[in-house]
Amino acid sequence: MQPQLVALSAAGLLCSLAVATVGAVAAETVADRSAAKPGAVATLADGEHRALVLQVCGQCHPIERVVAQRRSATEWDDMIAKMVQRGAKATELEQDRIYQYLVTQYGPSAP
Numbered sequence: 001m002q003p004q005l006v007a008l009s010a011a012g013l014l015c016s017l018a019v020a021t022v023g024a025v026a027a028e029t030v031a032d033r034s035a036a037k038p039g040a041v042a043t044l045a046d047g048e049h050r051a052l053v054l055q056v057c058g059q060c061h062p063i064e065r066v067v068a069q070r071r072s073a074t075e076w077d078d079m080i081a082k083m084v085q086r087g088a089k090a091t092e093l094e095q096d097r098i099y100q101y102l103v104t105q106y107g108p109s110a111p
């Protein structure tokens with residue numbers, strides 16, 4: 001191989017490495033948003049049990065998705081039961097606390 005060609009393919013390799021790295025970083029940012037990191041989500045209202053909700057309900061989808069809509073007490077109850085069926089890991093007590101938080105912060109008459 002001629003020296004120029006070697007240089008060119010080296011540059012090409014570096015280039016694809018850079019693209020791969022940027023892709024990985026972007027994927028990580030997306031994962032971060034749904035990962036349970038208290039403080040990482042500014043949009044979730046303050047309140048008792050906020051951290052628990054973030055931890056349990058932020059596993060499979062961004063927490064923003066969870067609170068995109070207000071729901072009645074019954075709807076939250078059903079939703080939590082549905083998510084537990086889907087695999088959300090929470091004890092009865094934790095489910096109660098999540099329910100309390102969601103109804104208080106994201107119920108029909110929430111502030």
Ligand code: HEC
Pocket residue numbers: 056057058059060061065066067079080083084086087088089090098
């Ligand atoms: C094991 C994974 C998993 C966990 C943990 C989880 N969910 Fe979900 N959630 C899903 C899936 C899958 C969907 C999308 C399916 C759907 O739209 O019905 C979804 C959708 C939703 C939606 C949107 C429903 C709609 O109609 O727009 C809400 C609200 C929600 N989840 C609330 C919660 C709450 C509250 C928790 C914590 C108790 C939680 N999720 C935890 C899997 C999960």
